[in-house]
Amino acid sequence: MSKLLTIPNLLTISRILLLPIFAVGFLVGSRNGLIVSLLVFALCCITDYLDGYYARAYKQTTKIGQILDPLADKIVVSIAILFMAWSNIISTLSMIPASIILCREIIISGVRDAEEFSGSEVQTSRLSKWKTATQMIAISVMLFSAVLKSGCILKIGEIIFWVSSAIAIVSGFVYCKKHVF
DSSP states (O other): OOSSSSHHHHHHHHHHHHHHHHHHHHHHTSHHHHHHHHHHHHHHHHHHHHHHHHHHHTTOOOHHHHHHHHHHHHHHHHHHHHHHHHTTOSOSTTHHHHHHHHHHHHHHHHHHHHHHHTTOOOOOOHHHHHHHHHHHHHHHHHHHHHHHTOHHHHHHHHHHHHHHHHHHHHHHHHHHHHHTO
16 A cells, blocks of 8 residues: 555545535535534544544554644644634634634744754654644534534633643643754
8 A cells, every 4th residue: 555545644635625615614604504614624623533543553654644644633723713713703802812823833833844854753742632632622612603603602612712722832832842942
């Protein structure tokens, strides 16, 4: 089997390829469109879990997978945040954690690229995995709140979003301390 065409890599690539459908759901501008976006985002979250599971369980970890998986996570989360901001799903105050998360992703991508370029192998930390998980949960809850038009559920999602931004700061600092300072 080709190093690119492993089940984990195909799942990772599918996350990126699903994003136009996610975007169209928002652009439709209806409750059904939001349901489509929510379902696509949930599918992206599931494939994120499954690609890691399959890579470990079937020893299909590849160099391209180590690069693509975190990149796909960053793209999925960033696109979701941008569309939620654009459609006013998140409050003005929640633009603060959104900005923190987006800035952290850009900074870490740069550091990661520099490490990869220098030949170092970069492993994703457990804290970074928690960061991604809380971001995906927060985004899922906020999308769900938009489908239901529930302010209460939105507040829960935004609290989780703030927590994920705090984890993003800590994990970003730990990552930079390990790889830069």
